[in-house]
Amino acid sequence: MPEATVLLVDDEPEMVLLWERILRGLPEVRFERAYSGEEAWEKVQRLLPEVVVADLKMPGLDGLELLARIRERDETISVLIVTGYGTIERAVEAIKKGAYDFITKPFEKERLRHMVERALERSLLLRENRRLKALKDDFWWEELGIIGRSPLMRELLSLVERVAPTNATVLIRGESGTGKELIARAIHHLSPRRSWRMVTVNCAAIPENILESELFGYVKGAFTGADRDKTGLFQEADGSTIFLDEIGDMPPSLQVKLLRVLQDGEVRPLGSTQSRRVNVRVIASTNQDLEKKMAEGRFREDLYYRLNEVTLWVPPLRERGDDVLLLAEHFLEEYAREYGRPGLRFSPEALEFLKAQPWRGNVRELKNAVKRAVLLARENTITPGDLKLSLRPGAPEARPFYLRPYHEAKREVMDEFARQYLEGLLRHTGGNVSQAARLAGLERPSFQRLLRRYGISAEKFRPAT
Ligand SMILES: Nc1ncnc2c1ncn2[C@@H]1O[C@H](COP(=O)(O)OP(=O)(O)OP(=O)(O)O)[C@@H](O)[C@H]1O
Numbered sequence: 001m002p003e004a005t006v007l008l009v010d011d012e013p014e015m016v017l018l019w020e021r022i023l024r025g026l027p028e029v030r031f032e033r034a035y036s037g038e039e040a041w042e043k044v045q046r047l048l049p050e051v052v053v054a055d056l057k058m059p060g061l062d063g064l065e066l067l068a069r070i071r072e073r074d075e076t077i078s079v080l081i082v083t084g085y086g087t088i089e090r091a092v093e094a095i096k097k098g099a100y101d102f103i104t105k106p107f108e109k110e111r112l113r114h115m116v117e118r119a120l121e122r123s124l125l126l127r128e129n130r131r132l133k134a135l136k137d138d139f140w141w142e143e144l145g146i147i148g149r150s151p152l153m154r155e156l157l158s159l160v161e162r163v164a165p166t167n168a169t170v171l172i173r174g175e176s177g178t179g180k181e182l183i184a185r186a187i188h189h190l191s192p193r194r195s196w197r198m199v200t201v202n203c204a205a206i207p208e209n210i211l212e213s214e215l216f217g218y219v220k221g222a223f224t225g226a227d228r229d230k231t232g233l234f235q236e237a238d239g240s241t242i243f244l245d246e247i248g249d250m251p252p253s254l255q256v257k258l259l260r261v262l263q264d265g266e267v268r269p270l271g272s273t274q275s276r277r278v279n280v281r282v283i284a285s286t287n288q289d290l291e292k293k294m295a296e297g298r299f300r301e302d303l304y305y306r307l308n309e310v311t312l313w314v315p316p317l318r319e320r321g322d323d324v325l326l327l328a329e330h331f332l333e334e335y336a337r338e339y340g341r342p343g344l345r346f347s348p349e350a351l352e353f354l355k356a357q358p359w360r361g362n363v364r365e366l367k368n369a370v371k372r373a374v375l376l377a378r379e380n381t382i383t384p385g386d387l388k389l390s391l392r393p394g395a396p397e398a399r400p401f402y403l404r405p406y407h408e409a410k411r412e413v414m415d416e417f418a419r420q421y422l423e424g425l426l427r428h429t430g431g432n433v434s435q436a437a438r439l440a441g442l443e444r445p446s447f448q449r450l451l452r453r454y455g456i457s458a459e460k461f462r463p464a465t
């Protein structure tokens with residue numbers, strides 16, 4: 001049996017002590033105590049106990065309300081309600097509301113032990129079932145919207161399966177558009193933390209000075225304008241997973257602070273003297289060359305080693321063989337439905353064309369290409385011509401640009417420049433078009449024209465919620 005946690009809750013400390021003494025002999029069980037409903041709820045979120053033993057009558061958040069919250073968050077937590085003499089009806093109500101069982105005071109030691117043991121068994125079983133169910137079918141990831149059957153993807157996803165149930169910090173690496181965020185979601189989804197929402201932070205999209213208070217929060221008066229306490233994202237992710245997207249772009253000053261949080265498991269809001277313990281699983285991702293950044297002193301080595309307890313490499317699309325076609329069909333179906341074009345198909349030439357592309361923008365580029373083709377296709381079949389329209393020009397060209405006709409070379413270099421410029425800017429502003437236009441010194445409409453010309457959607461740079 002893996003180690004399990006039992007949370008004991010009563011506003012009378014002596015009772016908590018008494019229960020713990022009775023239960024102490026249970027093997028592989030860790031006990032936690034809380035002396036109010038509020039404290040218990042806070043600990044439930046942070047520690048994900050298997051079993052909660054709670055007194056029914058407590059000032060403030062009482063046993064029944066606590067039960068209701070727990071049931072809503074995670075049905076695998078077993079709640080045992082303890083009632084005093086004369087409150088049996090409410091105990092029955094608790095059962096109806098999903099308590100695992102109740103026990104009336106005064107009770108026999110053996111009975112309490114036995115009940116907690118059974119409750120533990122139930123929780124562990126439910127959690128194991130939940131995990132197995134998620135793994136059950138051959139392509140479980142397709143249920144999460146991840147398409148792929150190539151050997152490299154299977155290998156990656158089998159690593160995901162193995163690392164998900166642990167608490168290991170995971171670093172997800174791979175080229176832009178390969179699906180790193182989807183992989184992060186899959187890890188969270190297969191972990192015991194899945195019933196809590198994963199908190200995603202795009203480290204590149206949030207300006208440096210704001211990122212710190214976003215991550216760690218602040219207390220009232222920490223700086224001008226801080227007119228109330230603000231909870232940081234780390235605290236919000238307590239009991240759950242935080243996904244630090246584009247970690248390679250995190251400014252060095254914050255890297256130090258992040259490292260401290262990872263090492264101590266504590267966050268201290270800006271302007272506060274007190275740290276708070278948090279139980280957060282960290283997943284980070286980047287498409288940057290971290291080794292190079294370290295060599296240049298722009299990424300901290302200690303943070304790098306702390307983050308990469310496990311590194312998962314997401315392969316580029318061009319190494320995934322026929323996955324390209326699976327993905328293309330998948331996106332075609334999706335967009336044909338969305339844009340009301342049922343029956344739309346790829347021509348055989350289009351399929352060949354898709355397979356031959358280098359897909360430097362990976363799945364995201366493929367997805368965009370299919371989307372545009374669905375919008376633009378004149379007939380009921382998509383031709384290579386429909387697909388070509390949105391691809392990056394010049395990709396397969398082997399000759400250096402100065403050995404090609406001047407006008408052609410210039411257009412390609414300019415196109416590439418414009419793309420990189422626009423994408424970089426949007427990444428910086430987190431997909432905020434007005435802000436990007438301002439920084440570019442352009443009117444918003446002309447900026448948007450540029451985006452349209454290069455088929456760039458600002459949306460994909462907005463942080464996922
Ligand atoms: N295997 C896949 N199956 C289905 N859709 C995918 C797959 N991989 C990626 N996608 C889709 O492609 C797009 C890009 O994926 P995602 O945002 O996860 O990439 P990324 O690796 O985080 O890119 P970046 O480094 O630019 O942030 C998303 O719309 C995602 O849903």
Ligand SMILES: [Mg+2]
Binds near residue numbers: 180181245246
């Ligand atoms: Mg991403």
